[in-house]
Amino acid sequence: MASPLHTPRNAEISERDRSSVFHSWSAQGTLAPLPLAGGSGVEVWDADGRRYLDFSSMLVNVNIGHQHPRVVAAIQEQAAQLTTVAPAHAHEMRAHAAELVLKRAPEGFSKVFFTNGGADANENAIRMARLTTGRDKIVSHYRSYHGNTGAAIVATGDWRRMPNEYSRGHVHVFGPYLYRSEFWAETPEQECERALRHLERTVQAEGPDTIAAFLFETIPGTAGILVPPPGYLAGVREIADRYGILLILDEVMAGFARAGEWFAFDAFDVRPDLITFAKGVNSGYVPVGGVVISDAVAAVFDDRVFPGGLTYSGHPLAAASIVAAQEAMADEGVIENARRIGDEVIGPRLRTLAEESPLVGEVRGRGVFWAVELVADPATREPVATARVGAIKAAMLERGVLGFVAENRVHVVPPAVIGDADAHRGLDVLVEVLQAEATRG
Template identity: 55%
Template sequence: MSTQETNQSVANNDLDYVFHSWSVQNQLKPMAFKTGKGCYLEDFEGKQYLDFSSQLVNTNIGHQHPKVVAAIMEQAQLLATIAPAHANKTRALAAKKILEIAPKGFKKVFFTNAGADAVENAIRMARLYTGRRKVLSTYRSYHGNTGTAINATGEARRFNNEYAQDHIHFFGPYLYRSEFWSSTETEECQRALHHLRRIIECENPASIACIILESLPGSAGIMVPPAGYMQGVRQLCDEFGIMLILDEVMVGFGRTGKWLTLEHYEGVTPDLITFAKGVNSGYVPAGGVIISEKISDYFDDKIFPGGLTYSGHPLAMAAIVATIDAMREEGMVENAARLGAEVLNPGLKALAAKHRVVGEVRGLGLFWAIELVSDSEKKTKFTAADMNKVKQLCMEKGLVPFIAENRIHVAPPLIVTEAEVQKALAIYDEVLSVFA
């Protein structure tokens, strides 16, 4: 490659040849990054940026982690690829390490290429196991961009992609913008569960295969469920014979200060768990379904009608093994829990108290949302133009933000230091001061 590359020349080449997702193509202005290390990215002109997006909330171990890069290289030299029908030593080890993280009662892992096809296959398993068709999910959710996953999605990206059948949506709890006229977390929990019960009853419980929920809704707003809500959903599933799928694609593998976010909800064990992203920080695409014993055993004498050419790809599996090992050795999950509770939580709440445009901050571990409003009493959302300005100002100050609707999602790599968190908080403070 030419040594004369600039940010603009790389961006121009990208725009000339690459069709981008979720975009109007002639309105794109992509950033160009050359490399990264830890919590930082570097562009082609040497400027460094603190990455507080973890890209799409996936680079949990940071950029260019040497142990994971080395594991991928070692695996590539030994066996770069193999068909999934063959026994794969690294795939078995990756599955074993994932099952050690899962709750008791889970038996096997089905590997996919990403989170969306993990959701596809989890829903397929639930439908086959129950002999039912309907899938329930919340309006404020995102589960992926493949056929069934996008229909399970509750937000606007679903609208032009609704081809799959038998999907029903319901409102989950979100006290700040309650659909249930609630004034307390307790009211929101009780009313949201009553709403879900009525949806189940009105849709014929005997026709419902599964309820799929993000363990903590991510792209739709990082809305922490009120105490008792997840337990209530589990009880409804048990009452009506419905499978519970918890989607850990964005929030699994340390993001919220637990190995899996479902660990925050005492006594809640799903029937299927989907994962991707943080399992190997996206170094090589991978996802999967963690399967409970009862569903795994069901397919012992029945065919499972699904598969992928790259299921359990050796390079991805090597990255999973190395990522989980590195996370354990370096205490990344513990770091996320400590910094989230002791630094990020109080820091963001201080910003909310200082800036009138902050309607609410909420989150767990190293996964938080700053919800921006132009009118705090009416809770009027920041416009797209305002959010574009927020993003531009953050980038100018050397921070890569995650912007979603009227929110800044705060999601640094789990290796982040207290000093880096304080640096990001100072940048958010400067940016929000512009809108005073």
């Protein structure tokens, strides 16, 4: 720990970090982590005092903004009263947190199982589905990310599952993605119809009585913010019902204001059997996640032991942060702000950018959840090289905007509390950087 007379600077913190911390998803020898020392609202600052507009929400989770005073105070007050309690005990703050999460769920949900984060929320939802149905297989999308625990990482569709495929019973399908259609579709209606046909044929080929659940992100996030076409999720529900399959909707990234709704599926005609959440429920102030359980699934375990648990399930500090965050989001109109910013600022600005920039193949999103897909050639839709995307992120950082990039995309994912001026400020930088990059070719 630094002495009161010594305030570490960026270079020192970076060196100490590189020498002692093993980072996620990284080759350790080439890391250059940005040292962050503080934050407030939609801004963060480094140890040298330089400020950045956070257009990444860290990992697309700081929905309520940095250091919200009501959430910080709630954590402090709970820490002064009781810092931890075993999950076998009842605790008022845990019950209150569950009640507020259930308030946002559809009718027919009355229980929440708390976890440490989104990955083990999906892990336990999978367990519940298998035990409820007596079946084994889980069907998920190739373009997806569900977390880095045993079954969650194999349910993930992208490359990260490949070194980790030691969990059983996982099947993948292509979901709708009209811009890069796997189904030769030319309209959203065709993409929806053909993606559903592909899903149902996969179910039939695998054997319906072997499939426990569909595990789908309501809006796939890291995979590209792939907003499903009208009718797709309702069609998934119909297929699930036809074959006795449970539907798990992963709301870890899309939920709690990110897509301009409490739950992203509120904008679609669908009701899941299990809902997984984390990230935005408390903006990541304390690690937490959970599974919202339908009454039918919960009843399975009334007289049967649920063989799962976590030491920190419903941790008091996490529960206090959920309560404060949920109350503040409701009182301050955070959901409505996210929806309005998406409709009136981010969406229109990005659509104009798509019309004007040869680098932009497509923009898509809702709320404060948008992707700008970059292409080397608009005609062939060839993705831009990864190195160019890295250069774009670095150029944004140099101009004071902390961005989020994935593959050939820049994701525009600021905190849901962002105002018009700050949203325009970040978008101005993105436009400037893309214009400069297009000029370089």
